[in-house]
Amino acid sequence: MNTLKYCEAKDKFFFIDVRSPSEYEDDTIPGAVNIPLLNDDERKQVGTTYVQVGKTEAKRLGVKLISPKMPDMFEQVVDLKYKHGQLAAFCARGGYRSTYFASVFSSIGIPVFQLEGGYKSYRKEVMESLPKLNDRVTYIVLSGNTGVGKTDILHCLRSLGCSVLDLEGAANHRGSLLGSIGIGDCNSQKKFETNIYDQLMNTRDSYVFVEAESQKIGSVTIPKYISDRMKQGIQIFVEADIDYRVQSLKKDYILNADWKAESAKAMDRLNKYISRDKLEELKHEIMQGNFDLVARELMEKYYDPMYNFKSDKLNYAARFKAKTDSREAAGEIFKWYNDRVWGRCSDFI
Structure with a gap:
């Protein structure tokens, strides 16, 4: 699995936001499509499990919740690959969700890059560049x-x-x-x-x-x-x-x-x-x-x-x-x- 920075990916890659629908609705990279690994309720369940039980059980629950969705995700990713070419996935901070997504599809011959730092890195780009653009x-x-x-x-x-x-x-x-x-x-x-x-x-x-x-x-x-x-x-x-x-x-x-x-x-x-x-x-x-x-x-x-x-x-x-x-x-x-x-x-x- 390959990673890349936002400055390397913009204008060259099509972005897939794998965060939950509410995170996507709050803000995303313009043009990104939302393919959520977990919906809002499922994300809350995994987070609660992580805090109350531990990391391994949270991962186990995540895989259990995501697995039934993979056939539909496969169809979406194949379609996006055909239409847009190079794909890059991101989650909140470049953590488990985008790592999982990019790794799974790359392992079956559909290269998906991971955006280093996730949405947080894009947000940093916005906040640093906006005053300069304004000037x-x-x-x-x-x-x-x-x-x-x-x-x-x-x-x-x-x-x-x-x-x-x-x-x-x-x-x-x-x-x-x-x-x-x-x-x-x-x-x-x-x-x-x-x-x-x-x-x-x-x-x-x-x-x-x-x-x-x-x-x-x-x-x-x-x-x-x-x-x-x-x-x-x-x-x-x-x-x-x-x-x-x-x-x-x-x-x-x-x-x-x-x-x-x-x-x-x-x-x-x-x-x-x-x-x-x-x-x-x-x-x-x-x-x-x-x-x-x-x-x-x-x-x-x-x-x-x-x-x-x-x-x-x-x-x-x-x-x-x-x-x-x-x-x-x-x-x-x-x-x-x-x-x-x-x-x-x-x-x-």
Whole structure:
């Protein structure tokens, strides 16, 4: 069985994460597939046996639990070998699980390498490299009131060839108190940082578009060195009429059949800012399907005053207006970007 470091394996090997599903969900190497030797409950059983009985019995139990799964694992590994070529397996620290997995398949003629240090070595790479990647870029920071479509604009800019850091995508959260509606739980802090690392690793130039954010996005926190760098970046502002913003929010928040109940429940998070009576009134309107009315009132009476208080203190390099759609606004920003960067690059310094 062969071992290799992450720096030797990245871009050359396809990764197999043999940890439990919950470990994989918390964070993994981007693109890795999960083939767990033990599920979460089984992992707990083995760990308990290790503590209460001993190492040998824990290994014996592990082999007993893993053995019935080997035929299915064999089919998965053969398929991955055919599709991706070189394979590397990892567990938490490069211990028993990845050793067992790589050894078994290598012994039957399907070479599987073991990632030295496991996920922990990859995490170390992320934490050491992320500040350096951050130092290499100048952020162009998109500010704008709720509903102007900043995230959609970022995606359009990416499609036009610009380098983009989508922090809300990295977090799986839209940033506001209601930002999880329709998209599930916020990512873990580890997965958030991994996603940022992955995006910055794939930037094509030194200017990176990013959306202005508070320090926290849902339950995760933007690393201070990134938020500080964003504050030092080039600030631009996007505005839009209230009707445009309502329709933009409707597209983002009415994503499934449960949007009414999910929205009404999420609105309780606004109880520090809105009276109980008003909240109940707005929740009633949501349950009646009156999204436009609620969105307009929340923006005009809550989000806009809070956002304008912060944004009015910034000196913007340029202002844009979203009129018809995000692609048009992105096109205007793209034109400005090309004129400034390629025409008078010194203006940014």
